[in-house]
Amino acid sequence: KAGVTQTPRYLIKTRGQQVTLSCSPISGHRSVSWYQQTPGQGLQFLFEYFSETQRNKGNFPGRFSGRQFSNSRSEMNVSTLELGDSALYLCASSLVPAGVTDTQYFGPGTRLTVL
Amino acid sequence: LAKTTQPISMDSYEGQEVNITCSHNNIATNDYITWYQQFPSQGPRFIIQGYKTKVTNEVASLFIPADRKSSTLSLPRVSLSDTAVYYCLVGAQADKLSFGAGTTVTVRA
Numbered sequence: 281k282a283g284v285t286q287t288p289r290y291l292i293k294t295r296g297q298q299v300t301l302s303c304s305p306i307s308g309h310r311s312v313s314w315y316q317q318t319p320g321q322g323l324q325f326l327f328e329y330f331s332e333t334q335r336n337k338g339n340f341p342g343r344f345s346g347r348q349f350s351n352s353r354s355e356m357n358v359s360t361l362e363l364g365d366s367a368l369y370l371c372a373s374s375l376v377p378a379g380v381t382d383t384q385y386f387g388p389g390t391r392l393t394v395l
Numbered sequence: 396l397a398k399t400t401q402p403i404s405m406d407s408y409e410g411q412e413v414n415i416t417c418s419h420n421n422i423a424t425n426d427y428i429t430w431y432q433q434f435p436s437q438g439p440r441f442i443i444q445g446y447k448t449k450v451t452n453e454v455a456s457l458f459i460p461a462d463r464k465s466s467t468l469s470l471p472r473v474s475l476s477d478t479a480v481y482y483c484l485v486g487a488q489a490d491k492l493s494f495g496a497g498t499t500v501t502v503r504a
Contacts, residue, residue, distance in 0.1 A: 386440065
């Protein structure tokens, strides 16, 4: 079974631009979560989607948004990019909402560099 | 949030057993404990998950004492390819997941 895929793997943008990242979960998985990973802050939760609905949102500004499609694929968008948005953006999928007994499986991530 | 604390780094040699202990004093009743392995520029890879006592799979064992305030990941007979960052994760819902700072394990020949 194919794992979680994320595109693109690498991205370079300049301040003020916007970016869209894509995530395809493992087949059959309906929950997708997004995380930001930086050397200083570690792994931080962005948001979680299940059946096209945002279930939870982390403590990030409104410039960070996402959505999920009917086939469970998810996109996240960052508008008005700032230098501090440079990070590895990780997507994780699970069968049902990430919870008590379910395991999240992570994709390889998208490395975003903002110049 | 159940805060986790784990050692920043550990060194080992090939063939040895590596034990990484994670403290999670404020773990909630419905929280599971999950460990992930991460290589540079890759997403975390699931290793093992448990709730209490001992769990074993083909790559690791997880020991959880009765009070569940800590857990120990045991990697038997490590090899150079086990050099990575290991994260202890405590929590149920995605927005309440608490990732530790990670333990960098370096395996030397």
